[in-house]
Amino acid sequence: xxxxxxxxxxxxxxxxxxxxxxxxxxxxxxxxxxxxxxxxxxxxxxxxxxxxxxxxxxxxxxxxxxxxxxxxxxxxxxxxxxxxxxxxxxxxxxxxxxxxxxxxxxxxxxx
Amino acid sequence: xxxxxxxxxxxxxxxxxxxxxxxxxxxxxxxxxxxxxxxxxxxxxxxxxxxxxxxxxxxxxxxxxxxxxxxxxxxxxxxxxxxxxxxxxxxxxxxxxxxxxxxxxxxxxxxxxxxxxx
Numbered sequence: 187x188x189x190x191x192x193x194x195x196x197x198x199x200x201x202x203x204x205x206x207x208x209x210x211x212x213x214x215x216x217x218x219x220x221x222x223x224x225x226x227x228x229x230x231x232x233x234x235x236x237x238x239x240x241x242x243x244x245x246x247x248x249x250x251x252x253x254x255x256x257x258x259x260x261x262x263x264x265x266x267x268x269x270x271x272x273x274x275x276x277x278x279x280x281x282x283x284x285x286x287x288x289x290x291x292x293x294x295x296x297x
Numbered sequence: 298x299x300x301x302x303x304x305x306x307x308x309x310x311x312x313x314x315x316x317x318x319x320x321x322x323x324x325x326x327x328x329x330x331x332x333x334x335x336x337x338x339x340x341x342x343x344x345x346x347x348x349x350x351x352x353x354x355x356x357x358x359x360x361x362x363x364x365x366x367x368x369x370x371x372x373x374x375x376x377x378x379x380x381x382x383x384x385x386x387x388x389x390x391x392x393x394x395x396x397x398x399x400x401x402x403x404x405x406x407x408x409x410x411x412x413x414x415x
Contacts, residue, residue: 192339220403228408229301229407229408229409230340283345289337
């Protein structure tokens with residue numbers, strides 16, 4: 187079993203929809219949780235970053251962490267065609283040198 | 298501020314050929330990483346360097362070698378390329394946290410090198 191599981195999709199939704207992307211993990215020591223966005227033929231770029239449990243909001247994006255369920259989510263409100271990309275979750279323990287990535291979910295927003 | 302720069306952007310090799318992928322960062326980061334990305338597999342860590350002068354194996358190190366030339370540069374070498382090494386390779390860097398309260402595991406990525414081995 188992978189340490190971090192992410193549904194690879196692909197996921198296709200109409201413009202304006204609310205999108206929910208999710209990852210589950212098995213290591214209860216993970217404290218740092220990130221979402222990276224990767225456009226086609228580009229490198230991943232950090233989208234959201236949270237520490238421990240709770241919610242974080244940035245514009246149309248909300249990241250949620252539920253450590254009791256070992257489950258993290260990224261919500262995109264009022265989705266736009268420019269949000270079409272692959273979204274990767276990543277996480278790590280305190281002091282760890284390495285990130286553990288999910289497989290990535292390919293998202294397409296249709297105009 | 299260029300961030301993380303990778304060269305070349307594209308490369309085609311024949312089986313058995315060797316090559317070095319170059320990576321440089323200008324953010325004064327201590328840690329640097331090499332990943333490969335394959336369809337359905339996400340990002341897999343090949344090697345990393347926590348600081349200048351140190352390197353460690355990641356999840357998939359076989360067939361690769363690395364050199365941390367200085368604080369800025371971290372190269373990845375394929376000594377005898379195989380078709381299984383056809384992939385997109387990403388370099389990343391991370392600022393080393395000074396204290397636990399400043400601990401940030403954000404990694405910054407380059408644009409990638411697309412490698413095909415025939």
